[in-house]
């Protein structure tokens with residue numbers, strides 16, 4: 284019989300509320316024969332304040348035993364900027380080699396977008412997750428003096444770039460339009476840019492059916508708002524991916540519905556699924572948070588574990604629910620979760 | 630009697646066409662007592678193919694003698710990516726210490742925007758121009774092998790950050806709303822991020838009337854499309870500035886109207902003014918390019934040289950011209966230039 288052994292990290296702020304709905308929908312969608320085991324972990328601001336720890340080696344050992352991880356959100360104004368981001372979120376992505384950071388953008392029917400004319404948006408960004416300017420390389424000298432110098436080193440390897448580019452080509456190949464755009468800034472960041480561009484062009488030869496294009500990251504932000512229908516799959520560096528996926532979320536319904544997967548394709552380590560939004564401390568505990576992004580992240584999780592039909596059912600449920608919302612009074616986090624659970628069970 | 634000694638660099642593609650209009654409008658707007666001298670320089674792809682040179686020390690010596698520089702666009706598909714960008718454009722910005730890269734965004738009446746609901750957009754981005762990931766620091770080992778490693782080093786100094794932050798505060802102070810946002814990614818790029826944030830907070834104490842906020846660059850792309858009216862002045866790093874000003878241009882009328890100034894505030898070196906758009910080789914020579922961005926760059930140039938009334942006349946003329954276009958057949962580059970020249974002379 285089948286089973287899913289899930290690590291659950293609600294985290295800070297609205298994390299608790301949205302993860303509760305994600306689990307509700309997950310339980311509802313799973314066939315009876317699938318045994319769901321969950322273990323909750325208390326990472327985030329509370330743990331940091333209590334112990335000074337963000338993510339220990341022992342924590343990683345425990346997390347490693349799960350099939351996948353569902354994360355709510357990490358971050359709180361009481362913790363200095365960077366401590367939890369670098370000490371927990373990025374540490375986990377790096378430790379578990381989550382090199383494919385998958386972020387789909389689809390403007391669902393009836394969903395509001397800041398763009399005029401309700402364009403067709405249906406693309407997925409494959410963001411590299413373990414290299415680039417995110418490695419924490421760099422440093423500071425003469426800190427706090429008028430002679431301070433701070434550096435940040437973007438590290439890019441053929442190994443790291445090729446595997447994510449290959450993953451993106453395979454995804455493009457599997458989609459009806461078979462289009463892949465490389466987004467970088469190879470006219471300025473020439474060292475990293477040439478590495479990315481050369482590998483992209485080399486791997487392209489193995490995928491003759493995939494139509495490719497190259498686009499500078501600055502130009503990509505223009506096309507995302509003027510011609511978003513142009514995109515099918517985008518592959519890009521860790522930092523550029525961070526930036527353009529927030530923009531992508533904004534144009535395709537907002538971060539309330541933006542899901543993501545931090546994927547280790549080999550399965551050597553568990554993959555982690557999380558909404559793109561943060562912990563939103565300003566609305567935490569008020570039942571105002573939209574759990575759709577977390578629920579859609581659960582769909583990505585199920586697809587990753589091979590439950591394609593269940594993933595699709597969740598996506599259809601969220602889509603139908605969003606379409607039904609139009610013109611109706613706002614529901615609570617819990618009510619949305621309940622509605623979705625009923626829909627997917629149906 | 631007054632005089633302006635201008636270096637003119639038409640450059641590649643549509644550069645020639647749009648610069649011609651910029652000069653036409655400049656001549657028309659200047660009072661009779663101002664003597665305008667121009668000298669044209671042939672930089673760009675043609676010169677590179679003919680001589681292998683992009684910008685020599687002798688060129689810099691000559692350019693240095695001018696009061697300001699008007700640039701059309703540099704770049705051509707026949708030249709490998711990065712050669713003209715690093716070898717000319719960035720070399721010039723660095724050599725002449727253009728540390729204030731000024732990019733205003735204003736959605737003028739009647740101008741189309743991809744955003745729904747015609748929001749009020751009127752902000753200016755102060756982009757650092759001589760540091761960050763643009764320094765060309767970094768390198769490649771084992772090039773072309775499966776073990777290639779490419780690095781890009783972002784270099785940030787207290788000196789470089791403080792002067793541009795100070796410039797941005799002064800600009801915010803001089804504007805009616807007196808708001809300044811620092812855009813960075815200090816939760817991930819913690820070395821550079823803390824330098825920027827600390828200096829920003831320190832300088833803020835000297836400008837108690839200026840309301841400040843901090844925003845991550847990814848979040849900034851969201852607000853630019855969902856609440857662009859929120860912004861007044863933004864100060865940011867070279868690369869983040871590159872990315873968000875293309876997005877800013879896209880939402881406020883497109884790169885056809887986006888002007889920029891590469892400013893050396895001390896006046897030690899001439900400042901350079903250029904449209905944000907590139908050389909657009911696909912439409913070059915067809916009279917299709919909109920010269921408005923170049924003409925608005927001429928306004929920034931005049932303001933920089935102390936001709937405030939003339940700068941304002943140009944901006945009013947472009948604004949009126951854009952409003953008149955609505956529903957009319959497209960005019961040629963030349964016709965738009967002629968119309969604007971008549972307007973500013975009026």
Ligand SMILES: CC(C)[C@H](C(=O)O)[C@@H](O)C(=O)O
Nearest residue numbers: 368372373525559816817847
């Ligand atoms: C919180 C932060 C470290 C993170 C990132 O920059 O990757 C977030 O913005 C994201 O996109 O998941």
Ligand SMILES: CC(C)[C@H](C(=O)O)[C@@H](O)C(=O)O
Nearest residue numbers: 470471501714718719871905
């Ligand atoms: C052409 C390129 C080097 C340049 C930059 O990245 O600064 C351009 O995009 C700009 O914004 O002026």
